[in-house]
Amino acid sequence: MAGNVSPKRPEMTARQLSSSSFAGTFEVARSKLSELGLKEPEDLDSDDTLAPGSPIPSTDSDESAGIYSTSESDDLPESPITPLTDPTTPVAEPDVADNFAFAFDIDGVLIRGGRPIPEAIEAMKVLNGENEFGITVPYIFLTNGGGKFETERCQDLSRQLEIDVSPGQFICGHTPMREFSARYNTVLVVGGEGEKCREVAKSYGFRDVITPGDIIKANAHIAPFRRLTSSEIESSRDLLADGGKLSDIVIEAVFVFADSRDWASDLQIILDIAQSKGGRLETRSEAFDEGPPIYFSHSDVLWSAAHEHVRLGMGALRRSVETVFEHTSGGKKLKTHAFGKPQVSTFEFATRLLQQWRAEQHGLTESRPPATVYFVGDTPESDVRGTNAMNEKSENEWYSILVKTGVYQAGTEPKYKPRKLVDTVLDAVNHGIRREMAKLGSRKSTGGRMLPLDDAALKAITEGRTPSFDLAADPFTAAFNMSKAS
Ligand SMILES: [Mg+2]
Numbered sequence: 001m002a003g004n005v006s007p008k009r010p011e012m013t014a015r016q017l018s019s020s021s022f023a024g025t026f027e028v029a030r031s032k033l034s035e036l037g038l039k040e041p042e043d044l045d046s047d048d049t050l051a052p053g054s055p056i057p058s059t060d061s062d063e064s065a066g067i068y069s070t071s072e073s074d075d076l077p078e079s080p081i082t083p084l085t086d087p088t089t090p091v092a093e094p095d096v097a098d099n100f101a102f103a104f105d106i107d108g109v110l111i112r113g114g115r116p117i118p119e120a121i122e123a124m125k126v127l128n129g130e131n132e133f134g135i136t137v138p139y140i141f142l143t144n145g146g147g148k149f150e151t152e153r154c155q156d157l158s159r160q161l162e163i164d165v166s167p168g169q170f171i172c173g174h175t176p177m178r179e180f181s182a183r184y185n186t187v188l189v190v191g192g193e194g195e196k197c198r199e200v201a202k203s204y205g206f207r208d209v210i211t212p213g214d215i216i217k218a219n220a221h222i223a224p225f226r227r228l229t230s231s232e233i234e235s236s237r238d239l240l241a242d243g244g245k246l247s248d249i250v251i252e253a254v255f256v257f258a259d260s261r262d263w264a265s266d267l268q269i270i271l272d273i274a275q276s277k278g279g280r281l282e283t284r285s286e287a288f289d290e291g292p293p294i295y296f297s298h299s300d301v302l303w304s305a306a307h308e309h310v311r312l313g314m315g316a317l318r319r320s321v322e323t324v325f326e327h328t329s330g331g332k333k334l335k336t337h338a339f340g341k342p343q344v345s346t347f348e349f350a351t352r353l354l355q356q357w358r359a360e361q362h363g364l365t366e367s368r369p370p371a372t373v374y375f376v377g378d379t380p381e382s383d384v385r386g387t388n389a390m391n392e393k394s395e396n397e398w399y400s401i402l403v404k405t406g407v408y409q410a411g412t413e414p415k416y417k418p419r420k421l422v423d424t425v426l427d428a429v430n431h432g433i434r435r436e437m438a439k440l441g442s443r444k445s446t447g448g449r450m451l452p453l454d455d456a457a458l459k460a461i462t463e464g465r466t467p468s469f470d471l472a473a474d475p476f477t478a479a480f481n482m483s484k485a486s
Contacts, residue, residue, distance in 0.1 A: 095135050096362045100372040100436050101354055102127060102139040102429065105341070106157070108378030108406015109425050110141075113306025116160045117405050119426035124163045126429050133437060137429075138358050138370075139169065142350050144298035144314075144340040144382060146173040147192035147258030149200055169357045171350055173297030173314075173340045174200065174257045180295070181205030184252040188212070188273060190266050191258035191314070195235050200257060210251065212262075212269045214239050215281065218246050222272070223265035251279040254294040259314050270294065270321050274334055288329035294321070298340025300382050304406035341377075342386030344393055351394070372397040374432035376425055378406025380414035388416060401428040 104110060110120040127137045141157065148156075150167045157165040174197075181201075186208040189201045201209045213236040216223050228236070239246060251273050260266040277283040279292035301315035318336055325334035340346055351369065358364040375398060377383020387400035402418035403425055404410045414421075422428050 096364065097135045097137045097433075097436065098358075098362075098364050099370055100137065100374065100432065101358065101370040102137060102432060103142050103350055103354065103373055103375045104139065104425070105375075105377035105379070105383050106141055106143040107145055108304030109376055109403055111157075111160055112304055112405065114160075115306075117425065119405075119424035121162050123424075123426040123429040124161050126426070126433070128163065131433060133433065135433070136362070137433065138354070138362050138364070140350060140354050140357055141165065141170045142341065142346070142375075143171070144173040144300050145258075145303075146175075146297050147196060147200075148172075149203065150175065166357075166361075168360060169353070171346070171353060174255070176339045176346065176349060177201075177255055177257065177295065177297065178204040180253070180255070181207075186210065186250060186252050188215075188251045188254045188269070190254065190256045190270065191260050193261065194232075197257040201255065210239070210249070211236065212266050215246065215269055216265060219282075223262075223268055226262060226265040246281040247283065249281045251276075251281065251292055253279075253292050256294070256296045256314060256317065258297065260317055263317060263320070267317065267320055267324065271325060271328070274321070274325055275329060288325075288332040291334070294334075294336040296336060296338040296340075298382070299338035300340070300379060302379070302407055304378055310407050341379075341382035342389060344386065344389050347386055347390035347394075347398065369396050372399055372432075372436070374399045374401055374428070376401045376403060376428040378403050378408055380408055380416040380418070384414060384418045385416040387418075399432070401431065403428060 110117060110123075127139055129136045143153075145153075150170055150172060153172060154165040154167050154170050157170075181204045184206070187201070187206055187210070189197050189206070189209050189211055191197055192200075195211075198209045198211055212223075213228060213232050216226055216228055217233055217236040218239040220226075220228075239249060254270055254273055256270075273279055273281070274291040274294060275284055275288055276291055277285050278290050285291065296314055296318045298313075299315040299318055300313040301319065302310040303313040305311045315338075318338065322334050322336060326332065351373075354373065355369060358370070373396065375383065375387040377387070377400070380402060384400045384402055387398045391398035391400070399420070400418040401420045401422060402408055402414060404421070404423050405425070408414055420428070420431055422431060
């Protein structure tokens with residue numbers, strides 16, 4: 001689906017993976033670490049992550065920021081570890097991490113100004129098996145952005161990140177609007193380039209889609225300073241066809257799909273409808289309380305684009321609509337609705353998508369969700385806030401990681417505090433994977449049943465000696481021994 005981009009993800013056959021296979025891979029990797037004389041990662045939770053709500057140290061020096069330090073030299077092997085490729089190493093293809101997953105915001109994390117953030121390409125390789133533990137980690141994308149078909153955006157992302165991104169692992173801001181197509185007949189769709197959002201809305205099942213351009217084409221006085229181009233006139237619908245009048249049209253709901261390309265006229269038209277009698281065009285409610293519902297695909301006020309400073313996003317238009325409505329309606333308040341992050345419902349949607357993706361792509365068909373989902377974002381107000389709220393509500397752990405490549409400015413205090421602050425998405429991925437490995441290690445040391453290792457064997461490994469444990473009890477090692485013997 002990604003055009004000429006060749007998939008980098010290894011072909012996975014649908015299969016039921018047990019935790020023991022992943023644990024086995026981990027064990028081999030850890031033995032490998034011992035052979036190389038490298039120290040095993042310690043439990044990162046002990047001192048360098050933030051619990052939600054804990055105070056954040058204000059510092060603008062990465063090096064001095066102990067709690068926020070991205071330098072992991074204290075407790076983690078710094079240099080890349082020799083790939084597990086020598087003939088004595090029983091790793092033929094990466095195993096799938098079945099106990100954790102990643103979810104990524106896109107703008108400011110992976111992409112900025114239409115170009116990939118350099119570390120993003122490497123981060124995707126790490127998730128797809130190019131890591132010291134030889135594991136593949138499932139992941140999805142959850143962006144507030146939009147304005148294109150999901151398939152198109154996935155093609156862009158595939159090209160930019162040099163991987164194969166499927167719509168099955170992608171949610172954008174307007175994806176949940178799909179669910180409203182049966183509820184409303186005639187809707188106003190705002191934002192995006194040209195006719196694109198109308199097409200997306202129709203593909204979602206909306207039957208009668210009107211755009212601000214259609215309305216201006218019918219009555220240019222509605223937006224005194226907006227002149228439609230000839231191609232806009234050409235592509236817009238003729239609402240006056242067959243003797244129709246604008247006042248015959250009732251807008252049942254307004255959906256702002258993507259960022260407005262002309263704030264003045266879009267703001268005017270949304271306000272006109274908000275102040276109308278039940279959504280009927282060219283009417284005005286006396287009480288200003290009869291307007292139809294207004295939905296925004298997200299509410300991010302700022303976002304990270306190509307410019308060195310953050311740019312205004314859809315959330316700024318939303319606030320403008322509400323503020324100007326109040327100012328022009330005798331103080332009456334307008335309540336609009338927003339999808340996207342930080343709404344917990346969006347994260348619940350993501351949970352369902354992740355479950356489906358893990359089953360379809362990775363053969364993880366058990367009903368158990370991943371114990372931990374690492375969410376990597378650049379905007380405290382949407383990414384961190386939403387992840388932390390989901391973590392409060394969810395049975396599994398949602399672990400927020402904030403990067404410094406987008407909206408969040410290093411050295412400032414984020415309004416919503418992440419569990420971990422790192423420089424780039426690559427640091428985020430490495431942190432999550434190593435934290436998982438440390439969890440596995442600590443589980444063993446506390447007598448957990450993840451691996452058939454006794455205390456003596458564990459001690460031997462951590463001291464760099466060859467452990468003497470029952471190989472036959474470890475299915476992965478046993479399978480390897482069988483393959484060696486044949
Ligand atoms: Mg972002």
